[in-house]
Amino acid sequence: MKKIIVFASGSGTNAENIIKYFSNIEIAKVVSVFTNNASAKVIDRAKNHQIPVEIFSKNELLERNILQKIQKIDPDLIVLAGFLLKFPENIIEQYPNKIINIHPALLPKYGGKGMYGMHIHRAIVNNKEKETGISIHYVNENYDEGGIIFQQNVLLTEEDTPETVAEKIHELEQKHFPEIIHRLLDANS
Template sequence: MKKIIVFASGSGTNAENIIKYFSNIEIAKVVSIFTNNASAKVIDRAKNHQIPVEIFSKNELLERNVLQKIQKIDPDLIVLAGFLLKFPENIIEQYPNKIINIHPALLPKYGGKGMYGMHIHRAIVNNKEKETGISIHYVNENYDEGGIIFQANVALTDEDTPETVAEKIHELEQTHFPEIIHKILEDSNSKI
């Protein structure tokens, strides 16, 4: 069975969705949640599913501490699901094309440092975009610039607010993220 580690910084709805999805499929299992936020709701979600949690500081991420913990687990895939820190190069180098992220916009638009969550949704509404969506991509040394694996879009109207955009994005994330992870694990040598 393949092993997945999920990194998350906040509420953990995507992390929990991935946990639930793979609890019914024998191809893989979420074996650990890593978080940089000791008060993140993802911790409770993980504990509810008996998934071990690693809490670390930004310094521990940049040093070798987190890498060493990852190496002990020896994951087949590392999934960033609402993880807000820049992923360190020492981990990326050890796991090439084995680290993916979900971004709540259609990259390359609305990517980069500081572009996450409601910041993106507000910018999309302010710019009167006609569509938005999600991007699932490989992680490299730059924010949101790794190779795109999958995108899904949703139409917007003039009545959309940042909050309604967030709801539409959340729906796309919940539907597609676990399925794309599943496809990646089934065939780790090809892009979707």
């Protein structure tokens, strides 16, 4: 059975969706959730599924102890699901092409530092974009610049608000993120 570690900073809806998806499939299992936010809802979501949670500070992430904890688990894939800190190069170097992220826009548009969540959805509406979507990509040393694995678009209307864009993106994330993780793990069997 392959092992997945999920990193998340917030509510954890994507993390929980991945946990549920793989609880019904024998190929892999989420074995741990790591978070930099001691009050994140992802903690309760993980614990409700009996998934161990590792809470750490930004400094701990940059030091070697998080890398050492990851190495003890020896994951097949590290999934960033709403993780808001820049991922450290020392971990990226140890796990080339084994760290993926989901981004709530069609990269390279609306990527980079500070581009997450409602910041992106507001910018998309303000710029009167005709479509947006999600991008699942490998993580490298730069925000949102790793190789793209998968993208899915959704059309927008003039009536869309940042909140309705967020709902459309959430639907895409819930449907496609676990499936793409599954496909990646199958390809590396």
